[in-house]
Amino acid sequence: MSVLAIEDAHRQFASGGGIVTALDGVSLALDRGEIVGLVGESGCGKSTLARIAAGLDRPDDGKATFGSRPMAPAGRQIDADTRRRVQLVFQDPLASFNPRRTVGRSIALPLRLNRMLSGGQERSVVAELMDQVGLDPALMDRKPHQLSGGQLQRAAIARALGLNPDVLICDEPVASLDVSVRAQILNLLLALCRDRNIGILFVSHDLGVVRRIADRVVVMYLGRVVEQGSNEAVWSAPRHPYTRALAASVPTGAASWRLDQGRVRLAGEPPSPFDVPTGCRFHPRCPIAIDRCRQDDPVLRPISQDIDAACHLAE
Template structure:
């Protein structure tokens, strides 16, 4: 079966001061197969949220291709975007700002069904009740307002709304980072269970590699607008190929103090360069502890090393 999402050479640039564009995303390619979850990770400002916003049509690509279920979004008209958005839904980071405080929960969850003409009246109320139960809430919650719920419950409401049209692709942009630690596991387990039951694909954006390991089949690591590495989950965590990936994994705290002390330390020096003026050669060379002359002079080829795709001269 063909990919649910296929991104090829995607670039998203924004106007910058002095004429130099802000290269938020600058040549990213990957695909997501039916039923698969791809994790997109990296530091703040690497461009991962820009990718997710482009996938759902909130941003237009500067160049490249974004195909959802075979439909090209780059340059698509409003009618095409409207049709595709019924098959692609998004769960945003902050559940508070994702919900209209003046709408009841029932109205918010049922709005996609009403707008698309799927259901109305008693049928709509029944469908909303079923969606709320699907995410672990009670049907009588439909009459309440968002401020009457906790952060975790509000995110469940947002997920219920996203599932209303039974999308083929769910885009989750840091869906648990605004929640308490005790609630995160509940929401993550809910997402995993719903995806398996409904057969959805998912693009899961996060800066937390521990969270990504729990929910994702493959992991793509971004740095300064480009992909550094892409690999199956276990291969990436067991044998990361890119120095940046190793640095991110080394920064993940371990609950066992003995394991934490035994972890290798991968120092990162300096600040992240500006996306308006990315360095020549490998973009990571200004902070890489392994950098040699070729890293400063030549852009690394995106190539297969073991089970990973990696952009590093020294991946072996």
């Protein structure tokens, strides 16, 4: 059984006098010891899905479960045990720390709130957590602004690990970091997944970053999953034109389909979520759209052993 599962989630928001559909029938499963990369442009619904996976929001329809129990039953907050076992790492580590509290005190705070620290233990436990993420424990008495972005993201991961989670939801965790630091944080997450058997949902707009870290990749467009599969399969032979366009913008790799740049270039902005196109919602930007695409909405279906895609021409 997956440690975390979202089934047929629908989510709408009222915005600017209209209704935005953030999720339109999205399913996702995460096992322990695997990294699922969730990728797509801004506004595709991936952050809404991440919030539901973290129990911070709930779908209007569909369900989210942690193990065998609902993440956040209707009308109730997420329970304390699930809250402890599903932890979040955010894009901007500086914004996730109290500027007046030392880094060590911030790392210790969730442990104290969950009564997982006894008197006199705090500094040794925090030092051990910092050590596990490659952060010098001597930094525990510094304030957040005295650490670099990479050091602070390590501290954020240490804070999440203190509660011994089964799942980490990482929302654009390296987007604000320099390239060299980015690689270190990705390596750290890979090691944590492997060594502690943690399931990681890694949210990113950058397929190149996801490619480096994920076991499986889920690609979203305008509130839907349009392609999903093993990292290797999605990268080496993506079946959906949108995934091809994302992959073609990554400046590495030499798969043969990449040579056909004219047919994979992503043009224009995503359509307004207030006015979702008929038929395939990608058709206004799709370089290979046919007449059928303007009327028939493609469903997500198995294309090969390793890939599902929502495209009439995926074969």
